[in-house]
Amino acid sequence: MTSQLVPPVEQGQRRSTPLPRSGTKRRSLRHGDRYWAYSLILPTAIGLTVFSIWPAIQTFYFSFTKWGTFGGHEWTGLDNYTQVFHDPELLRSLWNTTIFSVMTLLGIPLSIGLAALLNTKGLRGVGVYRAIYFLPVVTMPAAIALVWKLIYNGDTGILNQFLAVFGIDGPHWLSDPATAIYAVGVVSIWSSLGYNMVLFLAGMQSIPGEFYEAASIDGAGPWRQFFGITMPLLTPTTFFVTVITVINALQAFDLVYLMVGRASPAIRDSETVVYLFYAKGILQGDGGYAAAIAFVLLALILLITALQFRVQKRWVHYE
Amino acid sequence: MTRTYSTTTRSALVVAAGLAVAMTLAGCSGSSGGGGGDASGSPVTISYGVWDDTQAKVMQQIADTFHEAHPDITVKVQVTPWDQYWTKLKTAATGGAAPDVFWMNESNFATYASGGVLANLSDKLDGSDIDMSNYVDIQTEAYTFDGDVYGIPKDIDSIGLWYNKTLFAEAGIPEPTGDWTWDDMVAAAQKLTDPAKGQYGIVAQSAPQQSYYSTIPQTGGQVISDDKKSSGYDTPEAIKGVQLWVDLVNKYKVSPTLQQMTDTDADTWFTSGKAAMIFEGSWAAAEFKEIPYAAENANVAPMPKLDKPGGVSNGLGNVMSAKSEHPDAAWEFLQYLGSKEAETAQADAGIVIPAYKGTADGWVKAFPEFKLQVFVDALENSTQYPSSMNSAAWQDPIELEFNKAWSGELTAEQAAKNAAKIMNDALAAEK
Numbered sequence: 167m168t169s170q171l172v173p174p175v176e177q178g179q180r181r182s183t184p185l186p187r188s189g190t191k192r193r194s195l196r197h198g199d200r201y202w203a204y205s206l207i208l209p210t211a212i213g214l215t216v217f218s219i220w221p222a223i224q225t226f227y228f229s230f231t232k233w234g235t236f237g238g239h240e241w242t243g244l245d246n247y248t249q250v251f252h253d254p255e256l257l258r259s260l261w262n263t264t265i266f267s268v269m270t271l272l273g274i275p276l277s278i279g280l281a282a283l284l285n286t287k288g289l290r291g292v293g294v295y296r297a298i299y300f301l302p303v304v305t306m307p308a309a310i311a312l313v314w315k316l317i318y319n320g321d322t323g324i325l326n327q328f329l330a331v332f333g334i335d336g337p338h339w340l341s342d343p344a345t346a347i348y349a350v351g352v353v354s355i356w357s358s359l360g361y362n363m364v365l366f367l368a369g370m371q372s373i374p375g376e377f378y379e380a381a382s383i384d385g386a387g388p389w390r391q392f393f394g395i396t397m398p399l400l401t402p403t404t405f406f407v408t409v410i411t412v413i414n415a416l417q418a419f420d421l422v423y424l425m426v427g428r429a430s431p432a433i434r435d436s437e438t439v440v441y442l443f444y445a446k447g448i449l450q451g452d453g454g455y456a457a458a459i460a461f462v463l464l465a466l467i468l469l470i471t472a473l474q475f476r477v478q479k480r481w482v483h484y485e
Numbered sequence: 486m487t488r489t490y491s492t493t494t495r496s497a498l499v500v501a502a503g504l505a506v507a508m509t510l511a512g513c514s515g516s517s518g519g520g521g522g523d524a525s526g527s528p529v530t531i532s533y534g535v536w537d538d539t540q541a542k543v544m545q546q547i548a549d550t551f552h553e554a555h556p557d558i559t560v561k562v563q564v565t566p567w568d569q570y571w572t573k574l575k576t577a578a579t580g581g582a583a584p585d586v587f588w589m590n591e592s593n594f595a596t597y598a599s600g601g602v603l604a605n606l607s608d609k610l611d612g613s614d615i616d617m618s619n620y621v622d623i624q625t626e627a628y629t630f631d632g633d634v635y636g637i638p639k640d641i642d643s644i645g646l647w648y649n650k651t652l653f654a655e656a657g658i659p660e661p662t663g664d665w666t667w668d669d670m671v672a673a674a675q676k677l678t679d680p681a682k683g684q685y686g687i688v689a690q691s692a693p694q695q696s697y698y699s700t701i702p703q704t705g706g707q708v709i710s711d712d713k714k715s716s717g718y719d720t721p722e723a724i725k726g727v728q729l730w731v732d733l734v735n736k737y738k739v740s741p742t743l744q745q746m747t748d749t750d751a752d753t754w755f756t757s758g759k760a761a762m763i764f765e766g767s768w769a770a771a772e773f774k775e776i777p778y779a780a781e782n783a784n785v786a787p788m789p790k791l792d793k794p795g796g797v798s799n800g801l802g803n804v805m806s807a808k809s810e811h812p813d814a815a816w817e818f819l820q821y822l823g824s825k826e827a828e829t830a831q832a833d834a835g836i837v838i839p840a841y842k843g844t845a846d847g848w849v850k851a852f853p854e855f856k857l858q859v860f861v862d863a864l865e866n867s868t869q870y871p872s873s874m875n876s877a878a879w880q881d882p883i884e885l886e887f888n889k890a891w892s893g894e895l896t897a898e899q900a901a902k903n904a905a906k907i908m909n910d911a912l913a914a915e916k
Contacts, residue, residue, distance in 0.1 A: 235600045235875070236578050319748045340747070341743070341744035429691070430747045431743045449877065449881045450881050451878060452878070
């Protein structure tokens with residue numbers, strides 16, 4: 167087997183933090199290797215600095231300013247932050263984002279279940295099923311949004327037509343304030359299912375077969391094996407997927423923008439923090455305030471992720 | 486993947502990666518292009534920024550005709566879709582790289598004029614081919630800021646009552662005429678509403694120009710005061726102008742709800758024969774003509790009468806960048822865009838009602854299936870589209886506020902009062 171150089175990186179996933187691996191000892195690099203290492207990471211480092219790090223620093227600075235319409239800005243100190251913490255709209259968008267994140271997390275057990283089914287020995291057409299579940303991952307969000315909008319359409323959508331068979335009068339899923347965020351959440355789960363599934367499959371296949379053999383000799387059935395061996399040994403993958411899912415969910419924007427939209431009566435009850443950032447910064451031209459929102463979100467993501475890394479010690483088992 | 490790259494391969498990869506970065510950086514800092522100086526009369530290329538794909542073809546034809554008369558000036562039409570046009574323009578303007586000549590609308594005009602992005606044309610007008618009195622008056626006013634002209638009116642629009650003549654005939658109701666009152670319209674809408682068939686009398690969309698901007702002037706109210714310092718939404722007249730629409734949806738129930746109009750957009754309700762009437766703009770003619778069902782069944786009548794005649798018109802202007810590298814060439818082209826010839830060309834192509842007085846006939850004749858004279862007549866009573874120095878700060882949140890009235894969460898009065906507060910706060914923040 168050739169050495170696996172990089173973890174699989176899928177389209178649409180910008181951040182893929184490699185898992186901390188224990189046991190590998192760092193050997194000092196030979197001089198030539200170091201030269202090559204630096205020259206190979208240089209392009210990415212320059213790209214990151216120019217397009218991510220520097221803008222982030224600028225955004226931080228701008229969060230203390232009020233923007234002129236065309237360049238120019240005025241230092242306003244903590245004004246934006248004072249306003250942010252008294253903004254009912256931000257609270258509401260945080261609440262919406264929380265609902266959305268919790269929903270998306272529900273997709274994780276679903277992906278594990280799917281991966282386990284697709285990992286079953288002797289299952290026919292596994293390739294076809296894997297392709298089917300992976301398809302949404304390689305589909306453009308705009309296309310996904312368009313199709314789901316048709317499905318969810320309150321008057322002509324196939325979902326309500328289906329419900330009508332059972333005498334249920336379905337709501338206008340995407341424009342009813344009571345359902346919109348959940349409707350978007352379902353699509354988010356559906357479209358990330360395949361990506362998570364592939365990660366879990368890889369995790370499951372790296373579990374040594376001897377464990378299962380030993381377990382079955384000891385008389386453990388498939389369920390016992392799943393909960394006694396698969397789940398605990400899968401926890402590093404589960405942890406990784408959870409971290410990434412939460413970070414992505416907290417930054418949700420595209421599906422809300424594409425599926426709900428500005429004119430919808432449901433927008434206030436489904437706008438996420440990043441959508442609010444867009445509305446304030448782009449639609450209403452208040453760049454400084456939007457920058458402050460972005461930093462509140464950044465702080466929140468850092469906090470939650472740090473918390474996850476702290477708590478992981480209690481439930482993640484590295485072999 | 487095994488680690489068997491030869492040294493040469495690896496060097497090549499590094500060089501390639503380095504080049505890619507270098508090119509990206511160069512791409513960022515690249516100047517807005519064009520070439521050569523214009524003072525000497527050597528050939529120049531100027532850019533013309535627009536957002537509409539359909540119109541872009543006609544704009545290109547106009548630019549080509551201009552090029553024939555001015556062989557040393559080439560105009561490149563740049564189309565940026567509406568969704569990104571203003572974001573891109575704002576960024577470009579901030580960096581001093583706006584197109585030489587570009588489209589402007591009334592909502593954004595004051596922002597750009599006061600921001601020093603647009604070239605002041607007042608001094609250039611003397612002795613030029615442009616006579617501002619040739620354009621519809623409200624458009625000339627709309628593109629004047631602090632007494633100076635910053636834009637040459639391009640086109641204008643107005644609102645009419647589009648109706649489905651087949652649905653009217655089936656229900657045995659005479660088609661709307663210029664004598665119709667609002668109550669006549671409501672009565673007809675009630676007869677045309679048939680829940681069993683999923684059919685509605687009218688689509689009461691919440692888009693400002695097609696709803697409250699059109700009715701508020703007719704109920705004697707104002708969206709924004711003449712000095713553009715305060716909101717008129719909290720007056721009884723303005724509240725009535727909003728109430729009329731909310732009643733169509735929530736009281737008479739002759740319109741799809743806001744949720745229904747979000748799932749299926751308002752125009753589609755009308756063009757698919759599921760709603761018999763809609764307030765829509767003159768711009769819809771080109772759109773409806775392309776939809777076979779609408780082309781066959783739609784026609785248009787004046788807006789029904791309220792307390793007094795009125796309405797608002799929105800129109801585009803052609804402006805030039807204050808930082809254009811080729812101001813002489815840009816001004817030359819701008820003059821041509823404002824000429825009777827170029828404005829008539831737009832009308833004949835059936836894209837818009839030109840802002841040049843007396844050139845609308847071509848547009849009316851381009852759509853023999855619709856009675857488009859209605860829109861041209863409506864211009865007589867039209868007032869300017871409501872805008873201020875920073876319209877974006879209040880227009881967006883106010884639309885959300887009125888949506889609450891449409892959905893029944895607030896009364897029209899509450900929504901209008903909230904809107905007035907939002908707007909007054911935003912106006913006070915303008916310098």
